[in-house]
Amino acid sequence: xxxxxxxxxxxxxxxxxxxxxxxxxxxxxxxxxxxxxxxxxxxxxxxxxxxxxxxxxxxxxxxxxxxxxxxxxxxxxxxxxxxxxxxxx
Amino acid sequence: xxxxxxxxxxxxxxxxxxxxxxxxxxxxxxxxxxxxxxxxxxxxxxxxxxxxxxxxxxxxxxxxxxxxxxxxxxxxxxxxxxxxxxxxxxxxxxxxxxxxxxxxxxxxxxxxxxxxxxxxxxxxxxxxxxxxxxxxxxxxxxxxxxxxxxxxxxxxxxxxxxxxxxxxxxxxxxxxxxxxxxxxxxxxxxxxxxxxxxxxxxxxxxxxxxxxxxxxxxxxxxxxxxxxxxxxxxxxxxxxxxxxxxxxxxxxxxxxxxxxxxxxxxxxxxxxxxxxxxxxxxxxxxxxxxxxxxxxxxxxxxxxxxxxxxxxxxxxxxxxxxxxxxxxxxxxxxxxxxxxxxxxx
Numbered sequence: 328x329x330x331x332x333x334x335x336x337x338x339x340x341x342x343x344x345x346x347x348x349x350x351x352x353x354x355x356x357x358x359x360x361x362x363x364x365x366x367x368x369x370x371x372x373x374x375x376x377x378x379x380x381x382x383x384x385x386x387x388x389x390x391x392x393x394x395x396x397x398x399x400x401x402x403x404x405x406x407x408x409x410x411x412x413x414x415x416x
Numbered sequence: 417x418x419x420x421x422x423x424x425x426x427x428x429x430x431x432x433x434x435x436x437x438x439x440x441x442x443x444x445x446x447x448x449x450x451x452x453x454x455x456x457x458x459x460x461x462x463x464x465x466x467x468x469x470x471x472x473x474x475x476x477x478x479x480x481x482x483x484x485x486x487x488x489x490x491x492x493x494x495x496x497x498x499x500x501x502x503x504x505x506x507x508x509x510x511x512x513x514x515x516x517x518x519x520x521x522x523x524x525x526x527x528x529x530x531x532x533x534x535x536x537x538x539x540x541x542x543x544x545x546x547x548x549x550x551x552x553x554x555x556x557x558x559x560x561x562x563x564x565x566x567x568x569x570x571x572x573x574x575x576x577x578x579x580x581x582x583x584x585x586x587x588x589x590x591x592x593x594x595x596x597x598x599x600x601x602x603x604x605x606x607x608x609x610x611x612x613x614x615x616x617x618x619x620x621x622x623x624x625x626x627x628x629x630x631x632x633x634x635x636x637x638x639x640x641x642x643x644x645x646x647x648x649x650x651x652x653x654x655x656x657x658x659x660x661x662x663x664x665x666x667x668x669x670x671x672x673x674x675x676x677x678x679x680x681x682x683x684x685x686x687x688x689x690x691x692x693x694x695x696x697x698x699x700x701x702x703x704x705x706x707x708x709x710x711x712x713x714x715x716x717x718x719x720x721x722x723x724x725x726x727x728x729x730x731x732x733x734x735x736x737x738x739x740x741x742x743x744x745x746x747x748x749x750x751x752x753x754x755x756x757x758x759x760x761x
Contacts, residue, residue: 333424335434341441343721343759350436354424386427396418416440 331356331388342416350392350400350412358386361407444717445497446755447732449695451740455487459735460496463752464760467730469694471501471579474545474558475529477517480565489570497730498573499694501630502562504545504555504608505533505584512543517557519564524557535587544584546591547601547608559615572624575616576655576694577609580632581642602641605629613650626652628692633657633674640681648686654678654726657695659738660709663702667709668716671696671728679725686726693731697739706741707750714757721759 331354338349361384368376384407392400392412400412417439424432447467450456456468468491472479479502481488492498506512506529516525531546545555566573578584585601596604609629616627629647631639633656643654656674660667671693679687698709713731721727733739733751741747754760 329426330430331424331426331432333422333432333434335420335422335436337420337436337438340437341439341727343441343718344443344761345758346722348438350420350422352422352424352434354422354432356424356426356430358426389425391423391425392420393423394418394420398418398420400420416438 329357331359333390344416346416348398348414348416349403350414352390352392352410352412353408354388354390354410355408356386356388359388360385441721441727441759442729443761444721444728444759445730446751446760447497447499447730448751449732449734449736451736453482453485455485457487457491459748460491463748464755466495467497467499467732469499469501469576469732469734471503472562473503473505473507474555474562475506475512475515477515477561478565479562480569492569492571492573498571499576499628499692499730499732500573501576501579501694503577503579504529504531504547504550505579506543506545508542515557517561519557519560522560524560526557527554531589531591533584533589535589537587541590544589547604548591550608550611556615559612563616563619563621567620567622569622572622572626574626574628574653574692576628576630576692577612578605578630579694580630580657581605582632582635582638585638586635598638599641602638606642606644606647610647610650613647617650628653628655630694631656631674633677636677636681639674639677643678643682643686645683645685648683648689652689653692653729654686654689655692655694657734658693659696659734660698660703661738665703666716667712668719671713671716671720675720675725675728689726690729691726693728695734695739696731697734697737699738700740700742706747710747710750710754714754714760718759 333354336351364381366379398414400414403411403413417437419435419437422434445467448456448465449469513528529543529545531544532541533544535541585598589596589601628651658670660670698706700706703709717728735741
């Protein structure tokens with residue numbers, strides 16, 4: 328099983344007290360695959376239901392953010408490969 | 417230095433870790449200067465004033481703390497950050513001739529200043545110790561005297577060499593009867609400043625000593641000429657002054673002007689240095705409501721510091737000349753209010 332990769336970047340290196348800080352996390356894993364399962368039910372007479380789609384992720388990733396100064400980072404967005412977190416300086 | 421750590425974990429427990437370091441800038445220091453180098457203690461009392469500009473001539477026998485200025489020691493020991501502007505400019509009589517004195521047992525004789533600066537047509541041109549005199553070592557005694565006094569002060573200061581090189585050179589300079597253009601004067605000043613910095617840095621300095629060179633910052637080409645990387649590597653701060661002198665002048669535009677030039681024109685060493693605004697002010701003749709203009713300064717500084725480029729770390733209001741607060745009480749109240757807000761707190 329492949330290991331994930333991650334990078335973390337802040338929107339600045341020095342912040343004034345009270346400034347908004349934005350952290351961009353870029354992450355991936357070669358094994359992580361989104362997939363869609365499509366289900367169609369067909370009876371003995373050959374009548375089929377409308378297809379129903381279900382999505383799933385193989386080997387999903389969890390992202391954890393910690394801060395040694397005790398600041399709380401709140402997730403603003405996450406599209407599965409790029410997540411943005413926000414905190415206050 | 418704070419560090420944020422990101423861990424990404426997959427279903428099998430494999431992890432990847434990434435970190436990003438950051439630091440919090442200290443609040444900008446709100447500062448002051450009172451006309452005539454007078455005791456500013458009463459004006460600063462009770463307000464968030466944490467920085468002070470002072471002017472001394474190397475010709476003066478009393479540079480640190482200055483003649484009859486015990487209050488400077490009190491303020492410095494109370495944590496007010498001092499920006500000591502030390503000038504080759506001679507402030508005038510008495511003692512405009514040769515000086516002989518002893519420093520820590522060594523005798524020095526320093527010849528009379530042989531350069532003129534600020535050669536504005538129709539004005540009396542002030543004298544200054546010449547850049548050539550400095551390079552010949554003729555002014556070493558002045559530096560030795562200043563350093564000896566500085567060592568007894570009890571705290572470190574920023575030494576700003578020259579008040580405004582652009583003002584000094586704008587109309588050219590003359591040394592030993594030879595005239596130099598503005599650009600030539602800038603180049604000679606860079607050599608002389610380098611000499612002075614090398615002289616001081618070869619000796620034991622009080623902890624916390626930093627250096628800068630002084631510019632009004634009103635001329636882009638001069639600002640670039642006087643900030644070569646070789647000089648900036650010896651300096652700890654950038655510096656310029658900012659004044660509102662026209663009804664159309666906003667605080668943001670006035671503080672921004674020189675910063676934009678610096679970001680566009682200077683090298684990485686220069687841009688790594690924080691900025692001291694040794695003087696800022698608003699002239700009441702054109703902008704009668706000084707308080708309203710002063711009230712816009714905190715947001716302007718915060719905005720500039722949020723943008724890329726060097727951070728402004730001290731801003732000292734110049735309550736004299738162009739910046740004279742009229743009426744003083746109203747202006748002082750506005751300053752106190754401004755310095756009580758971000759980014760000053």
